[in-house]
Amino acid sequence: MKAIITSKYGPPEILRLEEVEKPVPQDDEILIKIHAASLNAFDWHLQTADIFLVRFMGGGFTKPKNKIPGADIAGTIEAVGVNVKLFKPGDEIYGDLGSYNCGGFAEYVCARETMIARKPSNLSFEDASAVPMAAITALQGLRDYGQIKPGQKVLINGASGGVGTYAVQIAKVFGAEVTAVCSTAKMEIARSIGSDRVIDYTREDFTKSGLSYDLIFAANGYHPILNYKRSLGPGGRYVMAGGKASHMFEALVLGPFVSMTGNRKMGVVSASINTKDLDYIRELIEAGRIKPVIDKRFPLEKLPEALRYLGDGHAAGKVVINI
Secondary structure (H helix, E strand, O other): OOOEEEOOOHHHHHEEEOOOOOOOOOOEEEEEEEEEEEEEEHHHHHHHHOHHHHHHHHOOOOOOOOOOOEEEEOOOEEEEEEOOOOOOOOOOOEEOOOOOOOOOOOOEEEEOOHHEEOOOOOOOOHHHOOOOHHHHHHHHHHHHHHHOOOEEEEHHHHHHHHHHHHHHHHHOOOOOOEEEEEEEHHHHHHHHOOOOOEEEEEOOHHHOOOOOOOEEEEEOOOHHHHHHHHOEEEEEEEEEEOOOOHHHHHHHHHHHHHHHHHEEEEEEHHHOOHHHHHHHHHHHOOOOOOOOOOEEEEEEEHHHHHHHHHHHOOOOOOEEEEE
């Protein structure tokens, strides 16, 4: 089969397309024929190790742990191990393999059934591949970490990216009043997915506006943590899902200490993929309540170019890989 191979940390250009052996599922695994995959900031960080902590968090200290990268996939089950109970050959699925062996940038991959769910029936494989990691991060960040409630004022920082576009829509599902923060060129995207108000960060710094929010979800957190704190109302919560390495480190280290003083809570979401939440997202998609926002599509052989495009910050929504 064809697969994208990585052997060391570095820029996307060192990734290469090769012929490798097709995997064979173990007793508790599923063999999936991949039709499409999508890119996340996760893939950028695992390849470039621009956040040094990646080396301690499953990435491998001296080189990437997984020879074939790629987390988000959509495809068809080709075979199942004897212990697999929830799926059968022919099922159309989508899922996130980031916490297992990755392997999504290939024609076939083996996975465990806890990492996948049935694909939304109203999405193509390409569109479905753009959902899992970003949507689950947004869902768990808002629901579990942010404890979102109907009627709250919620601000989504980085609202036009992969996670941010889902965060805006999911916050609306939960009945929040949503303010989206993004660049000038991407304001219309934020409006089109339901934002009640859109702030152009190139013209206005919301942390200096004097307005406060019940929940701030930073899909792209680029302000110092104390700036976010002053924009939280009493009992407010700040949840960081992505951003620069320095600000991520600040949120990880200072967030718990800031949370100990006063009644405002600050922290980082660490999403955990599971079939139950994937099924919940599928139900929202099939009901027309949320949808993927896709920027560009690339063939598998152009994956280095696609990853560079994502890493340079150009993407509005998700970047999809056709396999």
